[in-house]
Amino acid sequence: MQIFDNVRSALRALRSNKLRSILTMLGIIIGVSAVISLLSIGQGVENFINSQFNALGTNLLFVMSKVGNSQQAQFVAQFANQTTLTQGDARALGDPRQLPDVASSTAMIRLNALARYRDAKLTTTIQGANEAYLAMRGLEVLEGRALTEDDVLGAARVAIIGQTVLEELFPPDTDPLDQFIRLNDVPFRVIGVLPERGGNQFANEDNQIIVPLTAARTYLRDIRARNGLPGVSTVLMQGVDPATNGVLKDDAINVLRDRHNINYRNEDDFQVFTQADLLQSFGAISAAITVFLSAIAGISLLVGGIGVMNIMLVTVTERTREIGLRKAIGAKRRDILFQFLVEAMTLSLVGGAIGIAIGAGGAAAVASLSNQFQPSVSPITIALATGVSALVGLFAGLYPALRAARMNPIEALRHE
Incomplete structure (x- = not known):
């Protein structure tokens, strides 16, 4: 029951400070929505490339003159100005x-x-x-x-x-x-x-x-x-x-x-490719782009985590007397620690849920613009985004929660 009480307490805190909560969650929202969009679009790109190569036929090899220095350049420029x-x-x-x-x-x-x-x-x-x-x-x-x-x-x-x-x-x-x-x-x-x-x-x-x-x-x-x-x-x-x-x-x-x-x-002076070679080459490019964009999304999540940590430190300071009172009536360190960790994770998970909704909506909007390119949001993607949100909240809330748990109850009760 304690965990549900802590979640309800965290949600009440969100409602009582709506603007502050939204600003705190903004980094989480942007980061998670970016992760959802990138993963869904990346899956759509992979499916699109596979469908394009499958449309070429099955079990094929391509032999062409050697032009340029990369496999994709060979294939895209297969009909160059000279041939051997x-x-x-x-x-x-x-x-x-x-x-x-x-x-x-x-x-x-x-x-x-x-x-x-x-x-x-x-x-x-x-x-x-x-x-x-x-x-x-x-x-x-x-x-x-x-x-x-x-x-x-x-x-x-x-x-x-x-x-x-x-x-x-x-x-x-x-x-x-x-x-x-x-x-x-x-x-x-x-x-x-x-x-x-x-x-x-x-x-x-x-x-x-x-x-x-x-x-x-x-x-x-x-x-x-x-x-x-x-x-x-x-x-x-x-x-x-x-x-x-x-x-x-x-x-x-x-x-x-x-x-x-x-x-x-x-x-x-020639080059031979199998379809698997070409898929691997294009897949490597797609993976590199995804990693780069994911790093940008990760920076946004880091900023969001810092925001959660800052607001939790402010919350701990504002609720110092409450912490002292709870300790005075028998609350243990782990109870205080757990309370603030749950609040930080709730804040992060709510932001993550909003980010998932925005990211899924963006993927659906992209899918509606094209009949061939279809980004897809899978349950695994949603689970991953939820897990990332929870971890951000956990790590961002750990220091403020430890600080609250280690407070001296007498000094906390004297706090004005």
């Missing part, structure tokens, strides 16, 4: 005799082009690939058909368009299938339409047109020449088993080093 990869490299990387753990592969050329249909026009992205590309990416055609081996072997001028291309080029009542669009004035027949995919951190997948790799090289190579891109943009590989992707990556590196005549002393 060739179609011969792509064929070698898809050969199961050289790479037993590869299931399929495709060379890719990525270009920007002006697409036209009658009077409508749109600057879009051209993705040149082979017939395995859609399956490797986990893409299905909404209308029409996918690329075939004959399309690739014959360099057929056929195209599969995304939803943005469909909406921008074709009137609502027009069936796009078998219509001809012009890509940099070269006619291509529309054979398929992709479902809506949305944008990700790498590209807007609705504003793209997929054509056979051979057609991109044959009919759109003037674009490549102007950009100084004689080879292929990247090679996409799919392993037979996620457990052997590490072996497949090492084998791919060895094959390319041999083809590019790179000895052990020289640096590779």
Whole structure:
């Protein structure tokens, strides 16, 4: 019962000094709300990154020319102005005799082009690939058909368009299938339409047109020449088993080093990533940002704890005669210590509860602004914030509580 009496006493003290209590709790409120917001947004970022990489396909490896000095720079800038990869490299990387753990592969050329249909026009992205590309990416055609081996072997001028291309080029009542669009004035027949995919951190997948790799090289190579891109943009590989992707990556590196005549002393002119590599790289960046922002939130909690300590010292001074009276009628040191510790923790927990509500509200507001990025406040996050609030109150109230417990009852009763 004593603990409930102490909690009620602490709540009465909060109500009797509302302004002072609010100002005291302000640091706790800011710190806890920041912790809640950061953890929920961090979880949302992690979920978002995972969903973006899962949208790329499963069990994939990416091979590209080496540009920049970081893995994320390699991936984001995968279609840089120069490339060391060739179609011969792509064929070698898809050969199961050289790479037993590869299931399929495709060379890719990525270009920007002006697409036209009658009077409508749109600057879009051209993705040149082979017939395995859609399956490797986990893409299905909404209308029409996918690329075939004959399309690739014959360099057929056929195209599969995304939803943005469909909406921008074709009137609502027009069936796009078998219509001809012009890509940099070269006619291509529309054979398929992709479902809506949305944008990700790498590209807007609705504003793209997929054509056979051979057609991109044959009919759109003037674009490549102007950009100084004689080879292929990247090679996409799919392993037979996620457990052997590490072996497949090492084998791919060895094959390319041999083809590019790179000895052990020289640096590779290409880079190979698994999806796990890329997730780890982006996760490290996210973790570093979270740690930095959490440190700022920690400073706010420290300031809040100092505020609680100061107000508890003032409270002890104001209630010196009460402390002396309680000791005179038999209260022990531990009773006084416990009383003021409970009051400090109650003050901190009330501030923490307000901070949790504000942080959760902020996370919900962010979630309402985006369909893809969804911060989430988990029970573990709430429990952690509550525990942090309690600890701040415990440590902030310890010195004032000890000071109160050690008071001489006679001197305390003489206090004016």
